[in-house]
Amino acid sequence: MLKIGVVTISDRASAGIYEDKSGKEIEKFLKENIENEFEIIYRLIPDEFDKIVKTLKELVQKKCSLILTTGGTGPAKRDVTPEATREVIQKELPGFGELMRIHSLKYVPTSILARGIGGVVDNTFILNLPGNPKAIRENLEAVWAAIPYTIDLIGGDYIESKTAFRPRKK
Amino acid sequence: MLKIGVVTISDRASAGIYEDKSGKEIEKFLKENIENEFEIIYRLIPDEFDKIVKTLKELVQKKCSLILTTGGTGPAKRDVTPEATREVIQKELPGFGELMRIHSLKYVPTSILARGIGGVVDNTFILNLPGNPKAIRENLEAVWAAIPYTIDLIGGDYIESKTAFRPRKK
Amino acid sequence: MLKIGVVTISDRASAGIYEDKSGKEIEKFLKENIENEFEIIYRLIPDEFDKIVKTLKELVQKKCSLILTTGGTGPAKRDVTPEATREVIQKELPGFGELMRIHSLKYVPTSILARGIGGVVDNTFILNLPGNPKAIRENLEAVWAAIPYTIDLIGGDYIESKTAFRPRKK
Numbered sequence: 001m002l003k004i005g006v007v008t009i010s011d012r013a014s015a016g017i018y019e020d021k022s023g024k025e026i027e028k029f030l031k032e033n034i035e036n037e038f039e040i041i042y043r044l045i046p047d048e049f050d051k052i053v054k055t056l057k058e059l060v061q062k063k064c065s066l067i068l069t070t071g072g073t074g075p076a077k078r079d080v081t082p083e084a085t086r087e088v089i090q091k092e093l094p095g096f097g098e099l100m101r102i103h104s105l106k107y108v109p110t111s112i113l114a115r116g117i118g119g120v121v122d123n124t125f126i127l128n129l130p131g132n133p134k135a136i137r138e139n140l141e142a143v144w145a146a147i148p149y150t151i152d153l154i155g156g157d158y159i160e161s162k163t164a165f166r167p168r169k170k
Numbered sequence: 171m172l173k174i175g176v177v178t179i180s181d182r183a184s185a186g187i188y189e190d191k192s193g194k195e196i197e198k199f200l201k202e203n204i205e206n207e208f209e210i211i212y213r214l215i216p217d218e219f220d221k222i223v224k225t226l227k228e229l230v231q232k233k234c235s236l237i238l239t240t241g242g243t244g245p246a247k248r249d250v251t252p253e254a255t256r257e258v259i260q261k262e263l264p265g266f267g268e269l270m271r272i273h274s275l276k277y278v279p280t281s282i283l284a285r286g287i288g289g290v291v292d293n294t295f296i297l298n299l300p301g302n303p304k305a306i307r308e309n310l311e312a313v314w315a316a317i318p319y320t321i322d323l324i325g326g327d328y329i330e331s332k333t334a335f336r337p338r339k340k
Numbered sequence: 341m342l343k344i345g346v347v348t349i350s351d352r353a354s355a356g357i358y359e360d361k362s363g364k365e366i367e368k369f370l371k372e373n374i375e376n377e378f379e380i381i382y383r384l385i386p387d388e389f390d391k392i393v394k395t396l397k398e399l400v401q402k403k404c405s406l407i408l409t410t411g412g413t414g415p416a417k418r419d420v421t422p423e424a425t426r427e428v429i430q431k432e433l434p435g436f437g438e439l440m441r442i443h444s445l446k447y448v449p450t451s452i453l454a455r456g457i458g459g460v461v462d463n464t465f466i467l468n469l470p471g472n473p474k475a476i477r478e479n480l481e482a483v484w485a486a487i488p489y490t491i492d493l494i495g496g497d498y499i500e501s502k503t504a505f506r507p508r509k510k
Contacts (some may be wrong), residue, residue: 075433075460076493093245094264094434095271095282101435102272102442109485109505112435113493120245145279153246153283165279263415264434265441265452272442290415315449323416323453335449 002038005059005067052084065156071131089119103142172208175229175237222254235326241301259289273312342378345399345407392424405496411471429459443482
């Protein structure tokens with residue numbers, strides 16, 4: 001069965017200071033946009049480089065075809081999600097970060113501060129989403145259409161989705 | 171005389187499984203868009219990192235002012251053209267990859283998967299185009315205007331082209 | 341008091357061959373867009389990697405919250421500003437370079453040649469602007485709105501600016 005990792009990266013949420021609304025927003029989006037059955041493997045961790053790397057590697061090993069992270073993509077000192085993701089992936093797909101930033105410019109001029117990346121390791125596609133639940137949805141709406149086909153190309157599990165785009169076979 | 175390298179990177183085309191339509195599409199575009207005489211140096215090679223590096227270095231040494239590659243820019247395991255190109259160039263020009271991706275979004279949402287880069291080594295400008303002939307033309311139409319001036323700035327040969335843009339001298 | 345570094349990087353201007361209009365254009369923009377008092381620390385240096393690195397480090401140590409460089413962002417051999425900036429920063433914010441390039445496409449197709457980057461070191465945000473005074477203004481107009489909030493997030497001094505955007509506190 002299709003497995004999807006959802007990793008909330010937040011010092012405060014992981015310390016129980018506030019509820020993790022971001023992870024829930026991702027889950028909601030996935031349920032609205034995926035038709036076949038899937039299992040979510042959920043993790044809630046602080047903004048620590050080593051913990052992020054370890055968690056991503058664990059979820060890759062568990063054969064998640066997709067891992068969505070939320071949080072830690074900004075310019076502040078504690079924001080290290082892109083660096084940790086870069087440590088794990090074999091190939092970066094710069095178009096994902098670019099399109100999320102351009103698309104979010106419609107909502108706020110500060111969207112250019114986001115440093116989230118998309119990348120591939122083995123049969124897993126990892127994408128860094130921002131921490132803000134509203135921004136999560138805006139970002140997923142921008143790039144979702146391309147995600148299932150990306151996972152096809154790297155040999156991951158098939159995602160059935162009416163909102164996805166797959167080019168016709170040549 | 172102006173020399174241009176055209177490098178088709180494809181396991182299947184190089185094994186003779188199918189015809190190289192991509193290299194031909196590039197040649198057609200160049201003939202339509204360049205007014206002065208030029209020589210094309212053509213290579214057809216498999217998706218192998220070492221072979222790509224060696225071929226690019228050979229064409230740089232042969233004083234090609236421009237090298238256009240096609241193929242191997244996607245997220246799949248065998249796609250290593252950007253990595254091999256990065257091994258050869260001295261300076262990356264990120265605007266080329268960005269504009270090709272943004273422009274191609276008009277045609278397919280999966281254009282953000284393309285990882286092609288543009289970069290400079292000595293007096294040569296190298297650009298990675300996708301493998302699909304239709305996408306090659308769309309990508310070249312997006313960035314061609316900027317290519318002859320790039321080559322001016324790095325001391326390559328002059329490309330006479332009505333579709334090129336050169337800023338007026340200050 | 342808020343300190344801002346303005347670094348003109350140009351072989352010819354630093355040799356006295358022509359006047360530094362670029363540094364003046366930046367100063368003019370800052371005076372038009374910042375309401376609180378600030379001090380400009382100005383430097384004029386040649387296109388030399390080591391000198392750029394040394395100057396940027398000096399201005400970081402002097403507690404500049406913002407450093408704007410001009411010049412040296414193109415593809416030519418002497419253009420090394422982005423490389424030198426990358427040597428100094430801890431985090432790159434790719435959205436700044438992307439937006440400057442996209443925005444400037446409205447004016448010239450060759451805007452994609454610009455390689456300027458934005459990045460963070462300690463409490464300082466560094467941004468590479470092009471050398472041309474007209475392009476400096478176009479680029480600053482594209483990204484200025486996001487700069488004061490970037491500096492808030494990294495613990496730099498507060499910039500009061502009517503043209504800046506700050507998201508409301510959650």
